Amino acid sequence: MSAEKILQGDVRATAQLIRRIDDGDRQVLEDLAELYRHSGRAHVIGFTGSPGVGKSSLVDRIVAKFRQNGKTVGVLAVDPTSPFTGGAILGDRIRMQKHFLDEGVFIRSLATRGKFGGLTRSTTDAIVVLDAMGKDVIIVETVGVGQDEVDIVHSAHTTVLVTVPGMGDDIQAIKAGLMEIGDLFVVNKADREGASKTLRELRSMLQMSGERRSTLGWEPPVIATVALENDGVDELYEAILEHRRHLLDLGGEVLKKVEASRIRMQLLDLLKDGLFDRAYEIVGGAEGFDAMVEDILARHRDPYGVSVELVDRLLGGQSP
Amino acid sequence: MSAEKILQGDVRATAQLIRRIDDGDRQVLEDLAELYRHSGRAHVIGFTGSPGVGKSSLVDRIVAKFRQNGKTVGVLAVDPTSPFTGGAILGDRIRMQKHFLDEGVFIRSLATRGKFGGLTRSTTDAIVVLDAMGKDVIIVETVGVGQDEVDIVHSAHTTVLVTVPGMGDDIQAIKAGLMEIGDLFVVNKADREGASKTLRELRSMLQMSGERRSTLGWEPPVIATVALENDGVDELYEAILEHRRHLLDLGGEVLKKVEASRIRMQLLDLLKDGLFDRAYEIVGGAEGFDAMVEDILARHRDPYGVSVELVDRLLGGQSP
DSSP states (O other), X not given: OOHHHHHTTOHHHHHHHHHHHHTTOGGGHHHHHHHHTTOOOSEEEEEEEOTTSOHHHHHHHHHHHHHHTTOOEEEEEOOTTOTTSTTOOHHHHHHHHHHHTOTTEEEEEOOOOOTTOOHHHHHHHHHHHHHHHTOSXXXXXXXXXXXXXXXXXHXXXXXXXXXXXXOHHHHHHIIIIIGGGOSEEEEXXXXXXXXXXXXXXXXXXXXXXXOOSSOTTOOOOEEEOBGGGTBTHHHHHHHXXXXXXXXXXXXXXXXXXXXXXXXXXXXXXXXXXHHHHHHHHHTTHHHHHHHHHHHHHTTSSOHHHHHHHHHHHHHTTOOO | OOHHHHHTTOHXXXXXXXXXXXXXXXXXXXXXXXXXXXXXXXXXXXXXXOTTSOHHHHHHXXXXXXXXTTOOEEEEEOXXXXXTSTTOOHHHHHHHHHHHTOTTEEEEEOOOOOSSOOHHHHHHHXXXXXXXXXXXXXXXXXXXXXXXXXXXXXTOSEEEEEEOTTOHHHHHHIIIIIGGGOSEEEEOSTTSTTHHHHHHHHHHHHHHSOOOSSOTTOOOOEEEOBGGGTBTHHHHXXXXXXXXXXXXXXXXXXXXXXXXXXXXXHHHHHHHHHHHHHHHHHTTHHHHHHHHHHHHHTTSSOHHHHHHHHHHHHHTTOOO
16 A cells, blocks of 8 residues: 555655556555545646647746745646657756756656546546645646546636637637636737737637636636746736635535536546456456457447447346 | 438438437447448548648648549548637638538538547547448548547548648657657648748658558658648648558558457447446436435545445456
8 A cells, every 4th residue: 555655745655656547557446545535635726728838837837836835736747748748848858857856846747548547537546646645736737629638627626728829729729618617818928929919809708708617706817928937927826826715715615516526527437447347357358359359340240239238248137 | 220311321311320429329329330330441531730730721622632533521520629610710611611512522520529428439430420321531630639539540541640830849749649640741831931841850750760550661751731722732632542552552451450449449438338328327327426426525435436346236246
């Protein structure tokens, strides 16, 4: 059991468990069950936006602000183009080095995934670990496209949507579906041409859009930043704290709602994976599974019929 | 059964079934099983790349080329920023209108998804439908980030990766993981500054990278296009056909391998969903599921323990 070590804040044990989660190791469930009981205290903040909008620089600055104010921070980068992950350019990596030397900051990227695991699940599990480890704030950085990302964002208490001037397509994407999930909007690289136009567009879009997903009475601010110059970062930091206060003022009900939606997603993922893993064993592991694939490839069977039959065989006749 | 109508090429029945697939309707399995037996003939082409690189304009041009050559085409847009989907700007929508009047082209976007369905699954199912309907070519357009997209791309015979000049982050993403899955590389908007540099970078990256995923002896070409001016489109079209010929020359084994990987993914998704759906019923549907969520929310239980216990209860004691 590495749970006890993690509860004492052991960095090595934490890193190990998160790596095992990311690898899709199923033996982590016992530790996670133990850690779960000690979780639920951290403020989870999602940062999302297209590659190249400067999410990581912004997260870097916000991490520094939280540290200045004595808060411990965990960062989970689930963005394949993030400098925290392998695909990074050297400069970005060096930029983050200062946090690597700070024990109050724990940074991990989640990129690879277990054969049958999902990115959403790895992320929710890693949040539980960092939360139980005692981090006050957990920042999850994702690329804002794909259902995985939207699901991940749903598990944050506060969601920051980042864009840059002149990204027309980005604005379209925000319009298309991300608008409802943003609690704060940032136009980064705001020293670029077209910044005021983008700010204006976002603000009018927000005025036209309806209810926020869960945070009644909250007017999402639109903040201009230049992360590299540290411009606007204080304002963003204050807005994040204000959103947190707003959530708490609503009497805990809203935070519960966010947590319930995360638990729902988590339980769904765990059950799907758990049932499939067991069924996979029952049909004879890789060998049995491949035999079914071969049958379908030869068009003796079809995937739809095979799955219906198997579900009937394994779960047929069971009742509540 | 709408399968017969679809096999006769009925557009309305096809559209209906795809909408039901996209809605996550489980009653479609019977139709899909029937259609599956008549599928496997179409050439499936994936187009992937970041928002704003002009994938849709390029797909538009390639569709026109296939039509000029007497081929029927199905297009599945799984890109939330695509003009085929709701988030489009009017000009793009109008541009595609010409195909809407052409019976040889069937265009659908997959955006919304059923509660427990996945985008990957909707897409593979929709490919089966369009294939059985008799479309010669099926083009799947996705945003090139997120595991869903990579999975979808894996089910294509030919994968086209689209980028534009000066997208440093894009190149990083390609480096990070998309490189192996591209059969053809396109630098669109190649009349922009920096085009030759991007072309050069991509070519040298390809030379340094190792084996292609499955297409032995294939040297992925890097093609410059300006979709809006129809520049380079003929070359891209020829390269797509050449890749198809190359696959066929390899004796069918490679095509089989691509198909096996799609079947594997499809069966995995179907089983996961099927097992979960049945388990969901067994535990008492939404009511039973919500009760578990409430228990966890109150921290009487944890999601890990609940899922392990439930899997044991439902599948424990069963053997091969």
